[in-house]
Amino acid sequence: MYRPQLTNAARPATVTIAAVNEHGEAVPTQIAGEHPLTLYLDKREIVTLMTLGGAPEALAIGYLRNQRLVERLEDIAAVQVDWETDSVAVTTTRSADDLEERMGKRTVTTGCGQGTMFGDLMEEIEKISLPAQASLDEATLHGLLDAVRHHESIYKQAGAVHGCALARGTEILMFVEDIGRHNAVDAIAGRMWLDGLSGEDKIFYTTGRLTSEMVIKTAQMGIPFLVSRSGLTQMGYDLARRTGMTMIGRAQGKHYLLFTGAERFVRSAAPVA
Amino acid sequence: MYRPQLTNAARPATVTIAAVNEHGEAVPTQIAGEHPLTLYLDKREIVTLMTLGGAPEALAIGYLRNQRLVERLEDIAAVQVDWETDSVAVTTTRSADDLEERMGKRTVTTGCGQGTMFGDLMEEIEKISLPAQASLDEATLHGLLDAVRHHESIYKQAGAVHGCALARGTEILMFVEDIGRHNAVDAIAGRMWLDGLSGEDKIFYTTGRLTSEMVIKTAQMGIPFLVSRSGLTQMGYDLARRTGMTMIGRAQGKHYLLFTGAERFVRSAAPVA
Numbered sequence: 001m002y003r004p005q006l007t008n009a010a011r012p013a014t015v016t017i018a019a020v021n022e023h024g025e026a027v028p029t030q031i032a033g034e035h036p037l038t039l040y041l042d043k044r045e046i047v048t049l050m051t052l053g054g055a056p057e058a059l060a061i062g063y064l065r066n067q068r069l070v071e072r073l074e075d076i077a078a079v080q081v082d083w084e085t086d087s088v089a090v091t092t093t094r095s096a097d098d099l100e101e102r103m104g105k106r107t108v109t110t111g112c113g114q115g116t117m118f119g120d121l122m123e124e125i126e127k128i129s130l131p132a133q134a135s136l137d138e139a140t141l142h143g144l145l146d147a148v149r150h151h152e153s154i155y156k157q158a159g160a161v162h163g164c165a166l167a168r169g170t171e172i173l174m175f176v177e178d179i180g181r182h183n184a185v186d187a188i189a190g191r192m193w194l195d196g197l198s199g200e201d202k203i204f205y206t207t208g209r210l211t212s213e214m215v216i217k218t219a220q221m222g223i224p225f226l227v228s229r230s231g232l233t234q235m236g237y238d239l240a241r242r243t244g245m246t247m248i249g250r251a252q253g254k255h256y257l258l259f260t261g262a263e264r265f266v267r268s269a270a271p272v273a
Numbered sequence: 274m275y276r277p278q279l280t281n282a283a284r285p286a287t288v289t290i291a292a293v294n295e296h297g298e299a300v301p302t303q304i305a306g307e308h309p310l311t312l313y314l315d316k317r318e319i320v321t322l323m324t325l326g327g328a329p330e331a332l333a334i335g336y337l338r339n340q341r342l343v344e345r346l347e348d349i350a351a352v353q354v355d356w357e358t359d360s361v362a363v364t365t366t367r368s369a370d371d372l373e374e375r376m377g378k379r380t381v382t383t384g385c386g387q388g389t390m391f392g393d394l395m396e397e398i399e400k401i402s403l404p405a406q407a408s409l410d411e412a413t414l415h416g417l418l419d420a421v422r423h424h425e426s427i428y429k430q431a432g433a434v435h436g437c438a439l440a441r442g443t444e445i446l447m448f449v450e451d452i453g454r455h456n457a458v459d460a461i462a463g464r465m466w467l468d469g470l471s472g473e474d475k476i477f478y479t480t481g482r483l484t485s486e487m488v489i490k491t492a493q494m495g496i497p498f499l500v501s502r503s504g505l506t507q508m509g510y511d512l513a514r515r516t517g518m519t520m521i522g523r524a525q526g527k528h529y530l531l532f533t534g535a536e537r538f539v540r541s542a543a544p545v546a
Contacts, residue, residue, distance in 0.1 A: 015507050
């Protein structure tokens with residue numbers, strides 16, 4: 001299986017600072033790491049991501065994948081993270097003209113901190129069809145929620161991070177926490193490429209809200225199930241219906257709300273897979 | 274006081290959908306509105322923001338302010354929101370060349386959904402000095418947290434939104450909820466311009482995490498106090514120290530953690546202002 005040349009430059013997840021509480025007591029407090037990581041694609045500066053830094057190589061690859069700036073893992077020759085300069089250099093085997101073309105289209109609608117490539121993404125969405133035959137039963141959902149609880153290490157220590165998981169049944173294949181939930185999703189998208197995993201038999205879990213971008217990225221990865229402990233937005237709902245995704249929110253313990261794609265969900269409790 | 278020509282095109286905050294709970298019961302569920310709003314500055318497409326749509330004119334102005342694409346409210350002639358086309362057209366009195374120059378600098382480092390104008394913002398930060406003489410006492414903090422609780426309407430109904438407040442003492446001058454906390458901050462920055470309010474005697478409250486972007490935007494508005502019920506990231510901590518901001522997190526009920534700028538905070542409980 002193809003693997004680009006990769007550094008392995010994960011950063012410590014938390015640091016401890018001295019805070020003062022309401023009793024005037026000094027309280028050593030663990031906080032989540034947050035580091036700028038400027039992404040260069042074939043020497044061209046693309047974006048600066050603020051990241052926890054736990055999976056910077058996968059984040060860079062997944063960002064380029066989800067932004068459609070790189071089409072296949074095989075196009076990536078090397079991913080080199082250098083925290084001395086807070087940068088990640090991605091080298092591709094594609095021509096510069098090819099990148100200019102992609103970037104040209106891109107920079108029209110990109111924004112800063114909040115922007116979405118709305119036009120392009122809507123076109124993408126129309127093309128996606130998620131597998132109809134996939135199914136998820138209630139017991140498996142419960143088992144998955146249980147498994148997630150054991151993974152959330154940084155959140156428990158420091159808060160201020162979102163967690164995302166890629167699961168097959170109740171088995172969590174990847175769990176990534178980051179400052180921004182988009183970073184966590186991108187890092188998983190990057191690792192799916194690196195590990196040669198497809199989405200059709202997977203479940204995507206996020207601690208974050210089910211917004212349009214979360215639904216779009218899950219659909220882009222070809223994953224039919226999106227589960228969150230949090231709430232839902234109108235656009236997230238509309239896009240989940242449009243892509244035929246099975247979306248479950250407010251999922252905690254034995255509680256959940258099934259929002260869309262009921263045909264893939266089996267309520268009667270079956271034994272946990 | 275100067276006011277550009279403005280539409281007044283707020284959208285309903287929530288819609289009700291039918292979800293199914295763990296008992297198989299249909300549960301009418303209120304969800305937060307989320308709408309694409311494509312911002313055109315002098316006919317040039319800048320970004321598509323996903324927003325609740327509660328204060329689209331202020332959001333557009335504040336976005337342009339915080340992105341440094343417009344320098345003064347007086348440069349804005351009109352802000353016209355049209356939900357038929359999900360767009361907001363901002364007309365300025367500046368020349369097209371002027372915009373090209375700003376955009377040129379900008380598009381180098383802007384990203385999609387996650388990007389930050391890191392380089393430029395760091396330069397900005399170095400220039401900011403927050404008022405040293407401002408002070409906040411514990412009783413005022415308690416009163417403010419109490420006041421915030423009465424404002425969070427959409428969050429209580431539908432979740433999936435962040436709330437931001439601009440306060441003077443315990444008096445909440447503005448409260449904005451939106452899908453993204455950056456939108457909520459930008460909408461407040463926009464309204465501060467429209468209402469001719471400066472930041473030096475204000476407190477900024479957010480339900481969201483104290484990340485680098487939250488600290489940077491608060492500093493850009495000249496506000497010396499940043500309060501959140503949530504946690505803190507390393508970069509948020511570093512930037513708050515660098516700008517000399519008084520930052521308080523995990524603030525709920527009588528509890529809080531004072532992270533930076535202790536010299537402006539008075540612990541001994543004084544009567545609520």
